[in-house]
Amino acid sequence: MLYLKKIFFTTVIALSLSSCDPFNTQFEDTENAVYYESDEIITANYPGTLKVMTWNVKFGGGRIDFYFDCHGDRVLMDKQEVINNMSAVVDKINQVEPDILLIQEVDVLSKRSAYVNQVKYILKNTSLNYAYYASQWKADFVPSDGLGRVDSGNAILSKYPLSKGKRLALPLIGTHDSLTSYFYLKRNILMAVLTLPDGKEIDVLNIHTAAYSKDGTKKKQIDIFHQELKKIDEAGRYFIAGGDLNAIPPGSLKTSDFPDSVCTDEDFIADDYSAESAWLDSLYADFSSAVPLVDYQTDNSSFFTHTTDKNGFWNRKLDYIWTNGSFALDSYLTHQDISSGGVETMLLSDHAPLTVVYEVQ
Amino acid sequence: MKIYFKSILYIFVSFTVLISYVSESYAQNVWTSDTGYVLPRKTLETGVFQNTAYGITDTLEVGTHPLLFFIYPQGYVKKQWFKSNNLAFSSRHGMGIPTLLLNLLAREGTGGIYPADMKAPFVLSHFHEASVTYKFNKKFIVSGTGDLNHALTSGGSRFATVDMPLVYSRTAHWYEDNWYARVGIDIQGSINEWITYLIDIDYFFLPSYPSYINIEHKGALRFLFKKGRYGIVAGYKMVFGTYPFGKQFHIIPFADFTFRFNL
Numbered sequence: 001m002l003y004l005k006k007i008f009f010t011t012v013i014a015l016s017l018s019s020c021d022p023f024n025t026q027f028e029d030t031e032n033a034v035y036y037e038s039d040e041i042i043t044a045n046y047p048g049t050l051k052v053m054t055w056n057v058k059f060g061g062g063r064i065d066f067y068f069d070c071h072g073d074r075v076l077m078d079k080q081e082v083i084n085n086m087s088a089v090v091d092k093i094n095q096v097e098p099d100i101l102l103i104q105e106v107d108v109l110s111k112r113s114a115y116v117n118q119v120k121y122i123l124k125n126t127s128l129n130y131a132y133y134a135s136q137w138k139a140d141f142v143p144s145d146g147l148g149r150v151d152s153g154n155a156i157l158s159k160y161p162l163s164k165g166k167r168l169a170l171p172l173i174g175t176h177d178s179l180t181s182y183f184y185l186k187r188n189i190l191m192a193v194l195t196l197p198d199g200k201e202i203d204v205l206n207i208h209t210a211a212y213s214k215d216g217t218k219k220k221q222i223d224i225f226h227q228e229l230k231k232i233d234e235a236g237r238y239f240i241a242g243g244d245l246n247a248i249p250p251g252s253l254k255t256s257d258f259p260d261s262v263c264t265d266e267d268f269i270a271d272d273y274s275a276e277s278a279w280l281d282s283l284y285a286d287f288s289s290a291v292p293l294v295d296y297q298t299d300n301s302s303f304f305t306h307t308t309d310k311n312g313f314w315n316r317k318l319d320y321i322w323t324n325g326s327f328a329l330d331s332y333l334t335h336q337d338i339s340s341g342g343v344e345t346m347l348l349s350d351h352a353p354l355t356v357v358y359e360v361q
Numbered sequence: 362m363k364i365y366f367k368s369i370l371y372i373f374v375s376f377t378v379l380i381s382y383v384s385e386s387y388a389q390n391v392w393t394s395d396t397g398y399v400l401p402r403k404t405l406e407t408g409v410f411q412n413t414a415y416g417i418t419d420t421l422e423v424g425t426h427p428l429l430f431f432i433y434p435q436g437y438v439k440k441q442w443f444k445s446n447n448l449a450f451s452s453r454h455g456m457g458i459p460t461l462l463l464n465l466l467a468r469e470g471t472g473g474i475y476p477a478d479m480k481a482p483f484v485l486s487h488f489h490e491a492s493v494t495y496k497f498n499k500k501f502i503v504s505g506t507g508d509l510n511h512a513l514t515s516g517g518s519r520f521a522t523v524d525m526p527l528v529y530s531r532t533a534h535w536y537e538d539n540w541y542a543r544v545g546i547d548i549q550g551s552i553n554e555w556i557t558y559l560i561d562i563d564y565f566f567l568p569s570y571p572s573y574i575n576i577e578h579k580g581a582l583r584f585l586f587k588k589g590r591y592g593i594v595a596g597y598k599m600v601f602g603t604y605p606f607g608k609q610f611h612i613i614p615f616a617d618f619t620f621r622f623n624l
Contacts, residue, residue, distance in 0.1 A: 022613060067469065067477075075476035076521055111524060115606040140611070141525045145469055146476030149524050149606060179471075 025139045027186055033132040033165030034108075036155075038123040044099065044159035046197045049328060050358040052290075053098035054242040054321050056208070056306075056351035059107040059152055060085040060118055063310035063347055067145060070263035071308060075146045079114035085348070086118055090125040092335070092343050096355055100194065101128060101157040102321070104208040104244045104351075108133060111148035119155050128157040132165030134190040136208060142183050154190045154206045154243065162204070165192040168228065170221040173213045185210075187221055189228060194240075200360060202325075203232050205241035218246060219279055226282050233286075233324045240358055242290070242321035244351065247280055248273045249317055251297035258316060260309035273316075283322060290321035290332045290356035303334045305352040313346065319354050331357035392559050392583075393422070395547045396504040397449030397494035399441045408594075408619040420444075424455075433462040437488075449494045453508075456487040459535065463520070479520050484535045486512040504547040506563075511540040526600035526611040530565045530575040542566045555585045559596070575602035583619075592619040 062085035065072025077085075093101065103122070107113040119133050135153040142150050156162060170187040190206040205228065209221040222245060232239045248255065252273070261271035284293050296303050296317065304314035314336055321327075335341030335353045345352045391398055393414070400406055400416035407413040407427075414424035425436035437455025444450075463481035466474040475481075490508035497503065512535045522536050523529060534541045545563035552558060558581065565575035581596025598613045 022611075073469075073476075073478045075478065109606050111521070111606075140609075141523075143474060144471050145473040146467065146479070146521060147473075148521065149604075 023140045023142075023183070025182055025186075027135075027138075027167065027169050027188070029169045031134075031167045031169075033134045033167050033190055033192065035162075035165055036119050036123055036131040036133060038129045041129045042127045042159070044127065044129075044197075046160070048360055050099040050202075050240070050360060051097065051355060052100045052102070052240055052242070052321055052358050053093070053096055053353055053355045054102040054104075054206075054244075054319055055089075055093075055353035056104040056244045056319065056349060057089050057106055057118070058349040058351065059105050059110065059113050060089065060116065061113070062088065062349065065310070069308040069350070071260075071310070076112050076148075077114055079116060082113045082116045082118075083121075086116065086121050087125075088348050090122060092345065092348060092353065093122065093126050093128075095343060096335070096341075096353065097127065098355065099159045100204060100240060100358075101155075102204070102206040102242045103155045103157065104206070105152060106133070106155050107150075107152045108135075109149065109151040112150070115149075119157070122157060126157075127159060129159055130162045131155050131157040132162055132190060132192045134165075134167035134188050134206075136187055137185040139183055144183065154188070154208050156190055156192050156204050156206050158194055158204070160197065161195045162192045163195065165190070167191075168224075170207075170209070170224055171217055173210055173215060173217045175213075175215045189225060191228070196360065201237070202358075202360075203237055203239040203241075205229070205239060205243075207241070207243040207245065209244070209246045211246045219276070222247060222279055222283070226286070229283075229287060229322065229324070238323070238325045238361055240321065240323050240325075241287075242319070242354075244319050245280065246318055247276055249293060249296050250277055250281055250284065251293065251300075252277065252317070253300050254316070258307075260307045260312050260315065262309075280320075283320075287322045287324050288327055290327055290354060291317075291334070302336075302340070304336070305334060305354060306350060307346075308350050310346065314352055319351055321354060321356050323358060325361050326359050328357040328359050331355075391502065391549055391557075392547070393439075395492055395506040395545060395561065396502070396549070397441065397444070397451045397492050399439050399451060403624045405622045405624055406619065407621075408617045410617045411619065414439075429462070432465055434458050447496045449496075451492055453490040453492070454488070456485065458483075458485055459532075460484050474523060475521055481520055482514045482516050482535075484512055484514050486510065486535065499551075501550040502548075504549075505545070506547070507542070507544045509540065509542050510534060514539075522605060524604045524606065526602055526609075526613060527577070527598065529604055530567075530577075530600075530602055533567060533570075540568065542568075552582075557583045557585070559583070565602075570603070573603045574608070575600070577602075581615075590621050592621070593617075594619060 060082045064074050066074050106118045108117045108119055119131050133155040135151050137150050137152045139150050168189040187210055192204050194202045194204050207225050210218045255274040256272040258271040291303050303317050305317050305319040307315045333355050335345050337344055399422035400414050402416045402419045404416045412424045412426045414422055416422050420441040422439040435457030437453050439453040441451040460481050460483050467479050469477045488508055488510040492506040494502055494504040543563055543565050547561040549559050561579045563577045567573040578599045584593045594617045600611045
């Protein structure tokens with residue numbers, strides 16, 4: 001009996017102290033990414049090139065005005081709203097028919113999106129077969145704004161097999177108090193290896209950097225992204241990398257005071273890039289961009305990919321695709337509207353998709 | 362500073378609601394919750410987070426949460442119907458109106474458990490519980506408990522559930538099911554004069570949700586000081602439950618400070 005009591009005593013103390021992360025918000029520096037596979041594998045006809053698409057899909061929120069961009073007060077969607085929005089997102093993906101899709105702000109188990117697993121939804125409704133997912137915001141319960149459970153992040157989807165999916169943690173914003181930091185977004189780089197039908201391998205990377213950092217965290221995240229790409233390049237491997245960098249290209253004519261930025265809460269103001277104009281210089285200098293810098297600098301507006309105002313139009317470029325290989329000449333397209341991409345993407349998300357054709361070496 | 366204070370206040374309220382689900386009333390080296398026992402006459406038992414209970418007579422106990430009462434009017438009456446040397450039987454009956462609390466927790470920013478654009482319905486919840494306890498010896502008792510919880514709701518806008526362990530199983534009937542039932546077994550004993558322990562397991566039923574399953578297990582130690590007038594409770598709760606997103610397992614630590622007075 002005394003022995004049993006000792007076991008119970010030890011168990012209570014151990015279990016009481018063991019749950020240091022009661023809301024499951026934390027990540028290791030490097031973790032395996034979550035792997036998904038379509039129920040029905042569709043064999044792709046490999047033409048020797050790869051169409052690459054990057055898109056921040058705003059967790060299937062379409063153009064609902066949510067509280068965080070200050071155009072509205074919505075927090076939660078019902079399932080039908082999410083399915084309707086995701087159906088339109090999937091229609092656009094199927095129109096483009098990408099071989100590789102880099103997707104940001106995709107929810108897999110969030111109350112705000114009625115717990116619809118959007119990675120599975122895309123796999124089920126497109127010809128993409130394989131996916132890796134890395135969470136950038138995970139909590140069993142966020143006690144703020146009525147958000148509740150959140151699991152949202154980035155995913156790499158492909159027609160061809162993916163392996164070695166890895167989540168590489170990026171630095172956290174340093175100005176948050178510990179409580180906010182515990183529940184806040186944890187940015188990362190999602191990495192995977194794509195294997196083509198001819199056996200060639202390409203590293204694929206997806207990133208979504210901090211939107212609201214004021215302490216240089218976003219710069220650190222971009223620099224780490226650049227270092228990872230350099231490592232791959234120096235190892236003699238090819239990569240395709242992209243995502244939502246929340247940064248504008250060098251040579252942007254407008255760098256602040258965007259008309260869609262209506263937030264007055266300092267935590268959600270993200271429209272002053274005037275001190276950040278050189279942050280992407282090293283990426284442009286070392287690698288090939290889907291949209292060459294000279295083309296962007298000739299005409300900024302044709303390449304804009306973001307606005308929070310559903311009644312406005314794209315007014316800044318935040319989304320990119322890079323490679324150390326080569327993209328087919330003039331194969332890039334920023335899918336802004338019917339005249340540029342064939343679909344009114346303004347209705348689908350607060351970001352426009354960007355596509356380019358990669359020439360396999 | 363004002364915003365920071367408000368945030369702390371809202372988190373405290375939320376935490377108090379949560380902890381009140383796992384804290385237990387206690388008397389004479391026994392947690393009286395989920396047992397056939399009641400607090401002795403003129404004994405007041407309170408804590409930082411737990412309900413406050415008072416023994417009106419040796420067979421009648423009343424309880425409420427005094428801090429939450431103004432935003433969540435609630436209370437119970439517990440009557441002991443039978444007691445012998447080894448056996449005790451009691452029933453507990455209570456009600457509460459969480460509407461004001463729900464609307465208070467529907468806010469922007471930290472402490473916003475519900476979205477600010479939602480308005481809670483009027484909810485009148487009531488429960489009825491029966492408990493029986495068998496005392497094997499002075500240091501070891503076993504109790505069985507069953508209860509039925511029902512809610513009457515009216516008005517309000519579409520309101521979200523709180524998909525958290527401990528909370529969802531006890532509040533989902535406010536929105537979806539209208540009633541739930543619980544059965545459980547408690548084992549209590551003392552390790553020595555100043556340390557007691559509690560182990561329990563509870564099973565929850567939501568009748569209109571056939572695949573629903575919620576099992577909770579608790580282990581707790583109570584350290585007594587000053588002849589039991591002060592106590593520190595520390596333990597864990599394990600929850601395996603069904604939520605709107607699926608099934609999940611949690612381990613939740615908890616602690617409380619308790620005080621007992623003979624008035």
